[in-house]
Amino acid sequence: MRATLRWAHSDLRSHRGEALFLVLATAGIVASLLLATALFGYATNPWQRVFTQARGAHVWLHTDRAADTGRLAALDGVQSVAGPYPTASATVAVRGTRASVELRGTAERPDVGRPLLTAGHWLDAGDPDGVVLETRLARALLAQPGDTLTLPGTPRTLTVLGIADSPERRYRPGEQPGLVWAPPAAVPEPGGQVIGLRLTDPGETDYAVQRAVTVLGAGAIGQVSTWEQARAEAQGDNRLLGQVLGLFGLGALLAAGLAVHGAIGTRIRGHLRDISVLKAIGFTPGQVVRVFLLQHLAYALLGAVAAAALTQALGSRVPGRLGDAVGVWQGLPGHTLPLFVVPACVVLFIGATTGLAAWRAGRVPPVPLPRPAGAQGGGLSGAARRVLGLPGLRVPVGARVRGRGARGPGVQASDGAGAPGADASPGVRALEVRVPPALVLGWHKAFARRPRSLATVARLTLPLLLIVVAMSAWTTIDRFHSRPEQIGLPTALTVRVDAGADERGTRALLERDPGVAAAYPGVEVAALVPGQTATIALRGLGTRAAPYPYALAEGRRAHGPDEAVAGQGLLDLLEVEVGDWVRMTVGDRPQILHIVGRSIEPENAGRVISTSLDTLRENDPRLEPALYQLRLHTGADPDEVAGRLTEAGHGRLDVHAVANPADGLSPLRGVVLGLVAVLALVGLIELLTAIGGTVRESERDMLALKAIGLSPRQITGITVTATACTALAAVLLAAVLGLPLAHWLIDAQGSSSGIGAGIARSPSPVLLVVVGAGAVLGAAALAAVPSARAARRRLADTLSAVA
Numbered sequence: 001m002r003a004t005l006r007w008a009h010s011d012l013r014s015h016r017g018e019a020l021f022l023v024l025a026t027a028g029i030v031a032s033l034l035l036a037t038a039l040f041g042y043a044t045n046p047w048q049r050v051f052t053q054a055r056g057a058h059v060w061l062h063t064d065r066a067a068d069t070g071r072l073a074a075l076d077g078v079q080s081v082a083g084p085y086p087t088a089s090a091t092v093a094v095r096g097t098r099a100s101v102e103l104r105g106t107a108e109r110p111d112v113g114r115p116l117l118t119a120g121h122w123l124d125a126g127d128p129d130g131v132v133l134e135t136r137l138a139r140a141l142l143a144q145p146g147d148t149l150t151l152p153g154t155p156r157t158l159t160v161l162g163i164a165d166s167p168e169r170r171y172r173p174g175e176q177p178g179l180v181w182a183p184p185a186a187v188p189e190p191g192g193q194v195i196g197l198r199l200t201d202p203g204e205t206d207y208a209v210q211r212a213v214t215v216l217g218a219g220a221i222g223q224v225s226t227w228e229q230a231r232a233e234a235q236g237d238n239r240l241l242g243q244v245l246g247l248f249g250l251g252a253l254l255a256a257g258l259a260v261h262g263a264i265g266t267r268i269r270g271h272l273r274d275i276s277v278l279k280a281i282g283f284t285p286g287q288v289v290r291v292f293l294l295q296h297l298a299y300a301l302l303g304a305v306a307a308a309a310l311t312q313a314l315g316s317r318v319p320g321r322l323g324d325a326v327g328v329w330q331g332l333p334g335h336t337l338p339l340f341v342v343p344a345c346v347v348l349f350i351g352a353t354t355g356l357a358a359w360r361a362g363r364v365p366p367v368p369l370p371r372p373a374g375a376q377g378g379g380l381s382g383a384a385r386r387v388l389g390l391p392g393l394r395v396p397v398g399a400r401v402r403g404r405g406a407r408g409p410g411v412q413a414s415d416g417a418g419a420p421g422a423d424a425s426p427g428v429r430a431l432e433v434r435v436p437p438a439l440v441l442g443w444h445k446a447f448a449r450r451p452r453s454l455a456t457v458a459r460l461t462l463p464l465l466l467i468v469v470a471m472s473a474w475t476t477i478d479r480f481h482s483r484p485e486q487i488g489l490p491t492a493l494t495v496r497v498d499a500g501a502d503e504r505g506t507r508a509l510l511e512r513d514p515g516v517a518a519a520y521p522g523v524e525v526a527a528l529v530p531g532q533t534a535t536i537a538l539r540g541l542g543t544r545a546a547p548y549p550y551a552l553a554e555g556r557r558a559h560g561p562d563e564a565v566a567g568q569g570l571l572d573l574l575e576v577e578v579g580d581w582v583r584m585t586v587g588d589r590p591q592i593l594h595i596v597g598r599s600i601e602p603e604n605a606g607r608v609i610s611t612s613l614d615t616l617r618e619n620d621p622r623l624e625p626a627l628y629q630l631r632l633h634t635g636a637d638p639d640e641v642a643g644r645l646t647e648a649g650h651g652r653l654d655v656h657a658v659a660n661p662a663d664g665l666s667p668l669r670g671v672v673l674g675l676v677a678v679l680a681l682v683g684l685i686e687l688l689t690a691i692g693g694t695v696r697e698s699e700r701d702m703l704a705l706k707a708i709g710l711s712p713r714q715i716t717g718i719t720v721t722a723t724a725c726t727a728l729a730a731v732l733l734a735a736v737l738g739l740p741l742a743h744w745l746i747d748a749q750g751s752s753s754g755i756g757a758g759i760a761r762s763p764s765p766v767l768l769v770v771v772g773a774g775a776v777l778g779a780a781a782l783a784a785v786p787s788a789r790a791a792r793r794r795l796a797d798t799l800s801a802v803a
Contacts, residue, residue: 019299022685026303026350027310028678030343033250034311037338038329047167047234051227054114056167057082057196058205058227061212062526067220069195075211079200082112086190089177091496091654092149092158094141098646098654100177100496101137104194105184113168113196115181120145120162128185130161137171137178138163153498153652158186169230173656175603192222202227209534219588223526224535232605247745255462255682257353262459262689292358293351300350304343312339437714441705442721453726456690460730461737463683464775468738469745470672470679471763471771476746479761480660487759488600489658490549491520491629492638495645496654503625506653510628513644515636520548521625522613527584527591529574536570537608538586540616541629547612548629553758554578555597558611561618565597569606569754582609591619598756603659606754629658683775690726691783694719712788719787720780727779731772 050056063069069084086105091098109115109122115132124130133143138160143149149158164181171178199208205226213221275288315326329335480487497506503521510519522541529536542548547557550565555578558564566582576582576595583592593611601608617623632641642655649655705715739762746760 022296022299023303023306025678025681025685026300026346027307028674028681030304030307030346031311032675032678033342033346034308034339035315035326037342038311038315038326047231050116050165051167051231054116054165054167055080055112055198056227056230057113058199058202059197059209059212060113060168060194060225061197061209061216062087062192062194062222062224063216063220064192064222065190067193067216069193069216071215072195072197072212075197075208075215077199077201077204077208077211078197080112080198082110082196082198084193084195086184086187087192087194088187088190090180091152092141092180093152094143094147094149097141098152099137099141099171099173100654101180102177102194103131103180103182103187105187105190106181107184112198113166115164115166117162117164120160122162123181123183124161125183127159127161128183129156129158130183131158131186132162132164132181133160134166134168134171134179135163137180140171140173140178158182167227167230167234169225170233172233172659175659206534213528217588218528218585221528221535222587224528226534229605251462251466251679255459255466255679255686257349258459258462258686262357262456262686289355289358293354296354297347297351300347304347308339308343436717437710439717439721442718443725456686456693456726457729457733460683460686460690460726461733463679463686464730464734465738465741466679467676467683467771468734468763468768469742470676471767472739472742472760473746474672475761475763476759479759484660485549486551486600488551488602488755489660490551490631492632492636492658493630493642493645494656494658495519495628495630496626496656497628498652501624501652506625507628509648510630510645513641513648515632515641515644516630517633518546518631520546520629520631521627522548522629523616523623523626525586527586527609530583534573534607536573536584537604538584538591538616539608539610540613540623541610542612544612544614548610549631550597550599550610552597553600553756555595558596558615562592562594562611562615563596564593564609564611564615565599566595566609567599567601567604567606567754568751568756569601569604570609571595571598572751572754573607584609586619589619591616600756600758602755604754606756687723687727687779687782691719691723691779691786694722694783695786716784716788720783723783724776724780727776728772731775735768735772 061069061072063084065086069081072078073081088103090101090103092101093099106123115122115134117132118135120132123132131149133141138144141149143160143163145160145162147160149160150156151158158180166179168179169176197208197212199205205228209224209226213224311326312330316323316330318326484490484492495510507519507521510516520542522539524537524539526535527538528534544559547559550557552565555565566576566578571577574582578595578598581592581594583590585591593609593615595609599608599610601610613623613625630641632638638657642657645653645655705718742762743760747757750759751757
């Protein structure tokens with residue numbers, strides 16, 4: 001045991017840098033996986049906790065006032081109901097901030113879909129103007145209990161009594177109205193009613209919606225929302241962050257395992273004599289394997305424990321969403337289990353890869369076998385043979401040679417007679433290109449042993465490939481901010497107007513603003529899909545004379561009658577493709593549209609079908625615009641334009657900035673940087689391993705290289721060239737494989753979220769060249785120091801190494 005510890009200690013002293021990088025890489029991998037676990041828990045558990053405690057309804061149906069909703073309680077599979085509650089749409093304002101809301105008349109605190117108070121108290125019968133706001137709405141309005149809300153255009157005011165969490169769909173400016181619980185007296189003229197259904201089997205949600213629509217009639221249904229939609233919105237970007245962290249963490253773990261495997265294999269080849277001595281003095285194969293296994297398990301365990309301890313102690317102090325996620329995750333029951341399981345799995349994986357490589361050390365014979373006299377790789381290439389003095393390229397004598405005269409720098413011409421290869425035919429001149437021997441021999445050294453060289457290139461390619469994927473993700477996020485019109489956000493502001501507003505006057509008011517380039521009138525209504533299992537968003541934006549500039553990923557724009565474009569989420573929901581006709585129901589009117597293109601739709605999970613306002617008016621001539629989408633001039637500030645329009649509208653305009661899905665992905669930038677750093681550490685470990693192996697293998701060639709007259713600088717250049725060639729091959733392979741992989745991963749995520757494929761963008765060629773050149777030059781610089789030290793070793797040391 002003492003000899004084992006002494007040998008391990010000696011090996012650690014000679015490989016301090018490699019051990020440090022392995023510990024840091026393991027710590028980064030474990031931290032990434034723990035943060036991914038925290039984000040998944042943060043994305044899922046808070047909403048699930050609220051849904052469970054509130055006894056949330058699985059289906060919410062918005063109907064007209066005449067619908068007989070009492071019959072829904074008798075449907076099979078319905079456990080209990082909430083409501084019906086009278087509802088009215090309104091706009092509230094406080095301290096200059098406005099929001100569209102749904103006033104829900106509630107006499108008593110509901111038993112199903114029960115709001116969970118976080119501040120203040122519930123409704124008071126003695127205060128007919130007191131209301132309770134949903135948490136996300138209150139946060140958008142910066143409202144607290146005791147604040148007074150105004151209803152623009154009316155003399156009414158409301159007093160905030162409390163703030164409550166709800167498992168229903170969250171407030172989104174311009175898309176989903178906020179929820180306000182109010183006494184029935186505060187909803188004197190309801191425009192409809194809402195009823196919630198809590199089911200015995202949540203998996204039968206679609207069937208329950210279909211039965212409810214059949215009982216009430218399609219014309220009575222205004223909108224259907226389900227618990228699955230609410231959960232998806234609540235998870236939102238946090239789940240995406242968790243997926244990114246988990247994916248790159250697992251990729252980095254695989255790369256680290258391969259790097260450790262390669263490092264041990266290279267070290268075994270360099271320590272064959274030491275291993276043979278250990279066996280000669282009595283070490284068993286199992287003891288030799290345990291030396292390597294315990295040593296690398298100690299490195300992995302140290303990194304894993306450090307990462308787990310830092311995540312537990314300091315994770316909640318990280319600013320932004322990551323810190324919030326870790327804080328919530330630490331408060332969840334059972335969070336200690338992954339805190340131990342994740343590091344243990346990482347250590348076991350690294351141990352498994354270490355054991356596979358260390359098993360080879362146990363098979364080393366006690367008496368070293370003589371090395372084969374011939375090289376295992378192929379023979380010298382033509383360029384290498386010319387460096388050794390063989391004839392160069394031959395061209396006709398009459399051929400013109402570029403350069404000054406018939407000769408140029410680095411080119412030697414000779415006639416057929418008296419030159420090597422004098423048997424050349426007359427009229428032929430040999431050109432011998434003087435290639436530096438270090439370049440040719442370095443290239444040969446890098447790729448002569450093909451199985452080993454390919455394995456080294458593959459191990460170095462994996463972290464570089466993941467870095468290319470991370471750069472593509474960064475570029476795609478930047479594109480959401482810099483070119484939003486290419487990802488389905490051609491407009492910057494949404495303006496909602498009161499019912500009965502003059503269309504021409506409103507449009508003229510909007511287009512008079514110097515920052516507005518175009519104003520597109522439109523409406524958005526809920527439509528029942530075929531089968532009556534869900535509702536989608538049917539939008540009519542722009543006119544045939546001034547069409548709305550949709551971002552198309554497939555097909556063409558909708559120009560003719562009954563033509564429309566649809567998002568990926570709607571195509572998946574209806575199981576249709578571009579070119580199909582679809583039928584939907586708006587109220588009691590059927591609407592049949594021909595899908596001629598697929599648009600990139602970041603809203604409503606892509607469950608949107610869009611046509612022109614003229615097409616919808618053909619089915620309902622009384623339809624008037626309820627909103628306007630504003631495209632701004634380049635350089636115009638959306639906040640300033642919104643302020644001017646709000647002031648010019650005198651309270652009649654509700655102006656909101658269009659939500660950009662990339663706004664919630666800001667923490668992903670820091671995540672990408674951290675993952676790139678971890679992957680760079682893994683790549684550095686593999687690079688140091690390759691350099692060490694190349695330097696050790698060159699020791700037996702040192703005498704031959706010095707004998708043919710190569711200087712120490714040229715011998716150093718051979719190792720540097722071999723390392724640079726290996727890094728260059730890995731960089732090129734990572735670019736060739738990483739760019740298509742990044743496009744596939746990003747587009748797959750876009751398709752699964754409903755936005756659709758076609759959003760991925762590759763890094764600029766300049767950035768790829770800079771990163772690739774930096775990797776190659778960095779590898780050459782790292783190889784220069786150990787190779788120069790080896791080239792200047794004493795002759796006796798070289799003879800000892802060869803022996």
